[in-house]
Amino acid sequence: MIFPIEGSSITGGDCPGQALAATRTSRKRHGYRALVSMLAAATLLTSCQSILDQSYQADLKPSTNPQIVDTVQKNDPRAAMGAREHPRILASYGGEYHDAKTERLVARITGALTAVSENPNQSYRITILNSPAINAFALPGGYLYVTRGLLALANDASEVAAVLSHEMAHVTANHGIERQKREEAEVIASRVVAEVLSSDLAGKQALARGKLRLAAFSRQQELQADVIGVRMLGEAGYDAYAAARFLDSMAAYARFSSVDPESDQSLDFLSSHPNAPQRVELARQHARAFGQEGTVGDKGRDYYLNGIDGLLYGDSPEEGYVRNETFLHAGLGIRFDVPEGFRIDNKAEAVLATGPDETAIRFDGVEGSDTQSLTNYLTSGWVAGLQPNTVRDITVNGLPAANAKASAERWDFDVTVIRMDKRIFRFLTAVPKGNSTLQATAETIRNSFRKITPQEAADLKPLRVRVVTAQQGDTITTLSARMMGTDRKLDLFRVLNALPTGASITPGQRLKIISD
Numbered sequence: 001m002i003f004p005i006e007g008s009s010i011t012g013g014d015c016p017g018q019a020l021a022a023t024r025t026s027r028k029r030h031g032y033r034a035l036v037s038m039l040a041a042a043t044l045l046t047s048c049q050s051i052l053d054q055s056y057q058a059d060l061k062p063s064t065n066p067q068i069v070d071t072v073q074k075n076d077p078r079a080a081m082g083a084r085e086h087p088r089i090l091a092s093y094g095g096e097y098h099d100a101k102t103e104r105l106v107a108r109i110t111g112a113l114t115a116v117s118e119n120p121n122q123s124y125r126i127t128i129l130n131s132p133a134i135n136a137f138a139l140p141g142g143y144l145y146v147t148r149g150l151l152a153l154a155n156d157a158s159e160v161a162a163v164l165s166h167e168m169a170h171v172t173a174n175h176g177i178e179r180q181k182r183e184e185a186e187v188i189a190s191r192v193v194a195e196v197l198s199s200d201l202a203g204k205q206a207l208a209r210g211k212l213r214l215a216a217f218s219r220q221q222e223l224q225a226d227v228i229g230v231r232m233l234g235e236a237g238y239d240a241y242a243a244a245r246f247l248d249s250m251a252a253y254a255r256f257s258s259v260d261p262e263s264d265q266s267l268d269f270l271s272s273h274p275n276a277p278q279r280v281e282l283a284r285q286h287a288r289a290f291g292q293e294g295t296v297g298d299k300g301r302d303y304y305l306n307g308i309d310g311l312l313y314g315d316s317p318e319e320g321y322v323r324n325e326t327f328l329h330a331g332l333g334i335r336f337d338v339p340e341g342f343r344i345d346n347k348a349e350a351v352l353a354t355g356p357d358e359t360a361i362r363f364d365g366v367e368g369s370d371t372q373s374l375t376n377y378l379t380s381g382w383v384a385g386l387q388p389n390t391v392r393d394i395t396v397n398g399l400p401a402a403n404a405k406a407s408a409e410r411w412d413f414d415v416t417v418i419r420m421d422k423r424i425f426r427f428l429t430a431v432p433k434g435n436s437t438l439q440a441t442a443e444t445i446r447n448s449f450r451k452i453t454p455q456e457a458a459d460l461k462p463l464r465v466r467v468v469t470a471q472q473g474d475t476i477t478t479l480s481a482r483m484m485g486t487d488r489k490l491d492l493f494r495v496l497n498a499l500p501t502g503a504s505i506t507p508g509q510r511l512k513i514i515s516d
């Protein structure tokens with residue numbers, strides 16, 4: 001959840017888009033998961049600026065302080081393509097993450113890989129993105145990206161090297177250029193965005209949700225990048241088996257983070273990089289050219305853990321915090337709770353929550369007048385399927401608010417808007433048509449919405465990766481109990497440290513926990 005741009009102003013009359021209409025259209029095609037996706041995208045309309053969808057300045061330029069080279073290759077059309085997309089990538093992923101220690105770590109890994117690249121004349125610029133998502137990708141011209149979320153999941157330098165070498169392979173093989181020429185992919189992307197968002201391809205907004213161009217590599221290109229990447233990994237002196245190992249870790253994290261362990265993870269590495277078991281086995285086969293597993297290459301575990309100790313984990317302060325079933329935002333001065341059994345997902349454009357019986361919740365906000373009638377705002381056209389006879393003025397913990405019901409094909413909705421100062425916060429709760437839990441669920445959520453106290457705001461601290469050394473008597477159970485920010489402490493501890501069921505720890509072993 002992003003803090004709004006100063007000076008932005010959106011009122012009901014300024015936002016005539018069909019938010020629920022988009023949901024209704026998608027529901028016919030794709031089902032409940034599409035409903036959740038459309039709730040995420042509901043206010044991504046060209047005339048409707050959400051508090052949770054911060055626009056970055058149009059004159060944003062690529063960083064003038066790259067970590068690998070001073071400048072990207074001059075007079076190179078590929079570099080120009082990368083430079084054109086770079087600001088959009090930053091806007092989509094929360095900007096750059098700056099931490100000198102971590103930046104040196106990633107630069108060290110990238111430098112070692114560059115030395116064995118198939119194209120020694122290719123320079124690379126590595127950017128750490130300020131996002132908890134698990135992702136990495138490359139743009140033409142040597143622009144490499146890795147999220148801090150991926151760095152938190154990795155357990156040694158060779159695993160990050162495996163990811164980066166794969167992305168560098170796409171660059172050296174000119175896959176980005178080939179992909180750019182595929183006009184049919186652009187046509188498909190345009191049609192999808194037009195149908196789902198009722199909008200044209202609006203720069204970073206389309207990229208933020210679809211990322212179709214980033215996921216358009218063919219299977220052949222992915223396999224080619226695997227072959228090149230594993231070779232680079234081994235020749236750089238890293239553990240060549242790290243590629244297969246980290247693919248397994250990412251799959252384990254995907255299962256952990258998903259409400260439905262069998263569902264796809266959106267906007268992460270696995271959604272744009274196939275992870276079939278056959279591909280993992282092929283990575284191991286390529287690695288065998290360097291020797292038997294466990295006997296070759298350097299993992300770089302100690303210096304890697306030193307480099308990520310203190311790394312920001314999860315939501316950044318600018319986006320607010322998810323603490324189990326509570327969302328808190330010090331900048332906006334608000335908090336609310338979702339019912340037990342719901343999972344909160346703090347996305348860039350909105351806060352989403354999913355729960356039992358196909359219930360989905362969206363929370364966002366817009367700038368608005370402090371004198372505007374909230375019932376007029378509700379009926380101003382931004383909600384399709386609104387039932388006018390249900391519109392009513394209410395109060396929520398002393399704050400002026402309004403509530404109404406809406407209906408769209410197989411779904412019923414409860415819509416609540418709450419004014420605090422010059423902001424209007426919006427809750428949209430959706431259940432399958434006829435589900436009797438709608439009113440109780442919506443009331444529970446909106447009644448929990450309130451201003452946070454100055455002390456609550458002061459106590460909010462971001463979570464970070466902390467590297468600890470196991471002492472005599474420590475066990476997986478005792479160390480995982482120190483985890484913060486999750487009610488599944490043991491499960492997350494195992495995933496972050498790649499500890500399978502039945503594994504044990506030994507005194508002196510270094511492990512990651514999440515703490516403030």
